[in-house]
Structures are given as structure tokens and as C-alpha cells.
Amino acid sequence: MPQVSFNVLFNKLLETAPSITTQKVYSLLEEAYTRRVNDLPASIKLAEEALGISKELDDKACMGKSLSHLSLFHMIIGDFDLSINMAKEAIEIFEEIDDEKGIADAKYTIAGALYKTDDYNLGLAYLIDCLTTYNKLEDHHNKARVEKSMGTIYEFFGDVESAIKAYKSAIESGKEANDLNLQSNAFNPLSGIYLNKGKIADAMDLIEQSIRFKKEKNDVRGLAFALYGRGKVFTITKEFEKAEADFLEAEKIHLEMGEKLGLAMCYHKRGALYIKMDRLQEAEEILVKALEYSNKHRIVLIKFKANLLLHEIAKKQGDFELALKYLQQYINEKESVINDRTAKVIESYDVINKMHRLEQDARIQKEKADLIEKKKLELDSFFYRISHDLKGPITSLMSLNYVAKLEVKDETAIRFIDDYEKQANRLNTILDGLLRLTKMSFNEDSKQEIDFEKIIYDCIASYKFLANYEKVEFKIDVDQSIKFEAEWALINTIFQNLIENGIKYARIEDNEPFIALTVKQQGDEIIIDSTDNGIGMDQETVDKIFTMFFRVNRKIEGTGLGLHILKRATERLNGNVQVNSKIGEGTTFRITLPK
Known part of the structure; x- marks a missing residue:
């Protein structure tokens, strides 16, 4: 047998060492990913170890994958800012080494952090990017994860049919990947939709199947979500004690796993359950806890739902001022996330191909x-x-x-x-x-509290020089309880032009001319009405009156700027103006301003 020198053996060892160490990184990350379903702290520790080795090796691919895994685990436990920063760092590395799948994996994590907090629209955009890549790579495992997440967003926007399609597609992708966990992840929200549609038996069958799969695969974290789903079914079937037991067990798991979104969801549903059981004090306590927890971790979905239930409790307790406060918070939170533009985009599952x-x-x-x-x-x-x-x-x-x-x-x-x-x-x-x-x-004038009555009387007094002034009767009706802040100059401009036009275009000869000005509040809007019995206008004229330099009657002095300025001032206040007029009968201007 030929002798091999020590140097040759040593050089061969050096050549193979990096690949062996790299393999260790991949082994650590594989184990970390597997253990995420029942031991997230261990997953984080393993991924951190993998990252340390990757940095020692100065291996870009390993560093990117380690950071991507770490960002995923931190996203799951609700460390959203840290998760996003790690994912972005991973994306920079993956872009440098041209790793398309790595980029998609990191974007999926960012999407999760976004839609679990307060940015559904951007979260959806990231998910669509991921899905495009996973479809191209025929990566059924990750495709199932993305489709399930997209279903959650569709459901949140109220697009139930698109949500169902996304969940069913996620189940099919899970089957292609031969992964029971992926399938059951979509069972949970799909069961909830069936429950809302009144298909109680179907909802229970699906959630029980999910619980079986989770136990079979030892997916402890997923089991908590499945128990939460079954608790919702028990609430509907009025098996309240069973529902409470499921919610409490789910909460216990979420606490142990560090799952913030799941825990907030359980708090909210347990509050809803206690309302049905007429345990209002307990309901209020757990919902206040849900609200505080959601505020702390930016979980908007639960924030506005908790406010709505607290509004219901306050009404039942006869505290209408508190009820109104919670209702306003509910409206503000919901409107801050769901806007018309986004709701229109989410029309159907086909939006993915058109986005x-x-x-x-x-x-x-x-x-x-x-x-x-x-x-x-x-x-x-x-x-x-x-x-x-x-x-x-x-x-x-x-x-x-x-x-x-x-x-x-x-x-x-x-x-x-x-x-x-x-x-x-x-x-x-x-x-x-x-x-x-x-x-x-x-100009950006500072806002101040508006005294509508004072502005109106000051504007009336400023037009004493007009020819018709002495013959016009002014009828003023201002709701004194209105509290409204705005730019004083804009409000003053609106009333100046309303009053000036009413005086100028009054019918003096065969009439007892008047200008009636009312200011009132309707819901969240201030309504300003100016009605006169002046010369009036036909519809063709009404359509032109806000045009710059347009004059209704050339015989009456004017510049044709007044109503154009009025409209610009109203728009500056995010309001709108409507006009109704008939020749020989008079004109009504209605200005609506949001509070």
C-alpha cells in the first residue's frame, strides 16, 4: 500500500473542512425549522448558532439562510421590527449572490410581520412577489404558506370568496408537498368561514381534522390555533364550558410559545364568550387586556375588534359616554387599515395575475x-x-x-x-x-376653534355698503354645542362669499328678501346651509358657477371669483359643496365639512 505524506492528508482535510462545516449550518437550520412548531426558543438558538458559524466561514449563502430563518422565528413570536430588519439584511445578501428563492423566503417573512400588525396592503404586495417566485420554482411547500397568508388578508378585507379560494389552493399545495401541517394550517381559518356561513357541522368536522393532524405531527403551536378554532364552534353551539376550556388551553400554549397574535386572538374570543355567558365584568377585564396587549404589539386586527366588544359591554352597563368612546376608537382603527383603494384592489383571486x-x-x-x-x-x-x-x-x-x-x-x-x-x-x-x-x-394657517355665530355676524356687518343690504332679512340658526377646529380664514371666506352673493342677487321689487344661514352637526360632519329667495338660476348656470371669472348676471357688479374661491376653500377643508336653485325662487348652498 503506497505511503501518503502528512502534507497531502492535511491539504485534503482543509479542502473538505469547509463543506463539512457548511453542511453543519444546513443541518442546524433544518432542525431549527422542524422544531419551530413546538419549541421556538430552541429554533432561535439553533439558527443563531448557524449564523455564527456562517460568519466564521464568511459564507454568504449560509449567512443569508441563517438570517432568513431567524427573521421567520422572530416574526412568529411577534418581534416584528427585529424580524423585518433581519429579513432585509438577508435580502441584500441573496441579491448579491442571485438567490431567487432566498429573496422570496425573506419577503414572505416581511409580509407576515406587516399583515400581522398594521400594513395589510404592503404585506399583500410582498406575498404576491413571493407567490410569483414559488410558482416559477414549483415550490409547493412555500406556495401553501403564501396562499394561506393571502387568504387571511382577503378575509380581513371582507372578500370571503377570494379567501376561500386561497385557503383551498393552500390545501392543494399542501397535498402536493405531502405536508399535513400545511393542509391543516388552512383548515383552521376555513372552518371559521364555514362557521360564519352557518355550516356548523362542516366547521366542526374541519377543525377536528386539523386537531388530529396537529397532534399527529406534534405541531404544538398549530394545535393552539386549532383549539382556538374549535372554541369558536363551541361558542356558537352554546357549549360554553368546552369553548372556555379550548380558549384557555390555546392561551397557555401561545404564552409558552411566545405567539403574540394567537394570544391576542384568544383574549378577544374569550371576551366575546363571556359576553354571551353574561359574565360582563370578566369580559371587560379580558378585553381591556386584549386591547392593551394589541396596542403594545401593534396588532390592529384585534385592537378594533376589542373596541367593538367593549362598546357593547358599556352599552349593556348603561355607560353611553364610554360606549361612544369605544365605538369611535373602533371606527378610527378600522378606517386606518381598510381604505377604499385597497378594498377595490382585492376583488378576486385573479388580482394576483393582474397586480x-x-x-x-x-x-x-x-x-x-x-x-x-x-x-x-x-x-x-x-x-x-x-x-x-x-x-x-x-x-x-x-x-x-x-x-x-x-x-x-x-x-x-x-x-x-x-x-x-x-x-x-x-x-x-x-x-x-x-x-x-x-x-x-x-399658506398653512394654524387651526383654531371656530365660533360660527361670530364669524357670520362679522361677515354680515362687513357688507353694509352693498346696495340691497338694508332690505335683506338675515335668519341665523347655529348649533352652539358644535366643537370644530379649522383654519379660520377658510371658514371666514366661505361665509363671506355666501352672504355677499345672497345680498347681491336678492329680489327686491316683488319680494321680502331673506338669507337663512344654519350650522349644525350630523354624525361626524358639519353642515352649513345658506338659503335665499333671490333671483335663482337654471341648471345650466348652476353647472358653471364655480368656474373662475364666471358671472351669473352681467348687470350685477362682481368679479366672477367669489364662488370659485368658496369652492377652493371648501376643498381645502376636505369638504364638498352642493347647489340647488330655481329661477325666481332662490338658491340653497349646502357645504359639508368633516370633523
């Missing part, structure tokens, strides 16, 4: 809107500069006119000077209007 095109269209529309807004600001800036620059010369001309009237005695000359004064005053009024209009785009 990129929709996003591209949205970008184009946004670019157009930005361009229009830029041009509008440029136009406002132009008006502002011109109006401001002309203001000085016009003031000088008006002053010269005043001096001329003092010096000139000739009647014909005085008549010409009067005509000149009228035109100078008209030009000055137009400039004032343009300056008010453009200041809305550039």
Missing part, C-alpha cells in the same frame, strides 16, 4: 396627477406674483384719483374721474380675490 399591471397603471396615473398638481401650483404662483406686483400700482392710481377729486372742480371731468374710480376699484377687487385664492395654496 403588476394595476400597479403600473397606478404609477402612471399618479405621475399625471403630480404633473397636473405641479402645473396648478405654477399657475397659482403666477397669479400670486402678478396680483402682488399689480397691487402697488393700483393702490397708487386710487390715491391719485382721490387727490384729483379734491382738486378738480369741472363737472364733466369729475364724471370721468368717477368712472375711472369705479374701474380702478373693480380691478382692485379682482386682485384681492386672486390674492385670496392663491394664498390658499401657499
